[in-house]
Amino acid sequence: AQSVAQPEDQVNVAEGNPLTVKCTYSVSGNPYLFWYVQYPNRGLQFLLKYITGDNLVKGSYGFEAEFNKSQTSFHLKKPSALVSDSALYFCAVRDRGRSSNTGKLIFGQGTTLQVKP
Amino acid sequence: EAGVAQSPRYKIIEKRQSVAFWCNPISGHATLYWYQQILGQGPKLLIQFQNNGVVDDSQLPKDRFSAERLKGVDSTLKIQPAKLEDSAVYLCASSSASGAAYNEQFFGPGTRLTVL
Numbered sequence: 694a695q696s697v698a699q700p701e702d703q704v705n706v707a708e709g710n711p712l713t714v715k716c717t718y719s720v721s722g723n724p725y726l727f728w729y730v731q732y733p734n735r736g737l738q739f740l741l742k743y744i745t746g747d748n749l750v751k752g753s754y755g756f757e758a759e760f761n762k763s764q765t766s767f768h769l770k771k772p773s774a775l776v777s778d779s780a781l782y783f784c785a786v787r788d789r790g791r792s793s794n795t796g797k798l799i800f801g802q803g804t805t806l807q808v809k810p
Numbered sequence: 811e812a813g814v815a816q817s818p819r820y821k822i823i824e825k826r827q828s829v830a831f832w833c834n835p836i837s838g839h840a841t842l843y844w845y846q847q848i849l850g851q852g853p854k855l856l857i858q859f860q861n862n863g864v865v866d867d868s869q870l871p872k873d874r875f876s877a878e879r880l881k882g883v884d885s886t887l888k889i890q891p892a893k894l895e896d897s898a899v900y901l902c903a904s905s906s907a908s909g910a911a912y913n914e915q916f917f918g919p920g921t922r923l924t925v926l
Contacts, residue, residue, distance in 0.1 A: 697852075725912045736814070736901055736917035737853070744912045783852050787911045797866065798843075798915065800852030 695720045697786050699801035706774045706808055714769040714804045716784030726767040727785040727798070728758055737783065743767060754778070774808045781805050812836065814918035816902050822924045828890035831921045834883070835904030841865075843915060844877055844887050845901040853901055859885065889923075897925045 696719045706712045718724055725744055729737040741752025748760045758769045767784060784801040815834040823829050835842050840861050845853035856875065858865040861882040870877070874893070879885040889896055899922050903915040 727914060729917075734919070736919045737903075737915075739914040739916070742912065742914055785852070797855045797858075797869075800854070802850070802852050 695786055695788055695797070695799045697784050697799050697801035699782075699784055699804045701804050702802075703805040703807060706806070708776050708808055708810050709773050712771050712774040712778070712806065712808070714782050714784075714806060716767045716769065716801060717765050718767060718784070718786040719765060720786055720788045722788050725787040726758075726760060727787075728752065728756070728767075728769050729783045729785065729800075731781040731783065731803075740769070740782075774806075776808050776810055779806055779808045814902055814904055814916055816900075816918035816921055818921055819919060820922050820924075822926065823892055824926050825894055826891040828888065829892055829923060830889075831887045831900050831902075831923075833885045833887070833902030833918060835885075835902070836916055839904035839906055839916070840882070841905045841913075842879055842885050843903040843905075844885070845903065847899040847901055847920070849898070856887070892923075892925045894925050897923055899923070 698717045700715055727742045728740040730740055731737045740756050741750050743750050743760045751757045756771050758767055760767050781803050783803050785798050787798045817832050842859045844856045846856050847853040856870045857867040857877045859879040862879045877887045899920040901920045902918045905913040905915045
């Protein structure tokens with residue numbers, strides 16, 4: 694069965710410092726991996742995804758994520774955090790082995806990022 | 811382009827009452843999803859439509875939840891009767907015409923349901 698783990702409920706970082714939000718996954722085949730961000734009282738917004746190819750994926754707002762197959766991880770990173778990055782971040786996985794229109798998108802429980810001035 | 815629209819944004823009902831949520835996806839998006847997001851958890855898929863056909867409803871509590879997508883555009887999700895544990899945010903999402911698994915999903919603002 695597919696699963697996603699975000700081991701930290703909250704990550705605190707000072708503005709200007711690099712940030713990392715961790716994600717590990719488990720799928721039977723090869724994964725499609727996604728990061729979404731959720732601001733208060735709003736729906737989820739897509740940040741980036743890994744499909745295939747380069748293990749370093751660049752996304753919106755300066756975020757990037759590194760796919761590591763041996764460690765089954767897809768950590769979200771940003772070189773310099775902004776106060777406005779403070780939000781709830783979700784990692785999600787979908788099994789590539791499923792047919793194109795089936796296979797659930799499984800979300801982690803979320804990590805709250807708090808960036809302090 | 812306009813995003814995914816949902817209504818209402820908030821709903822408070824008493825247990826055993828019924829409630830309905832509405833979603834209008836991004837124009838041209840053939841795939842539509844309903845998720846349940848309980849406080850402190852990630853979204854959980856309830857049902858996925860491809861056009862007006864159901865692709866996956868394995869996690870939909872069919873004794874009380876129902877959903878339809880007439881004409882393959884907008885969709886309604888209904889709960890009847892509601893239980894206390896149904897208190898959650900109900901998110902609608904859509905993805906592009908192909909519905910391929912690698913396509914990102916676009917989410918609406920959600921409906922926050924409180925069951926008293």
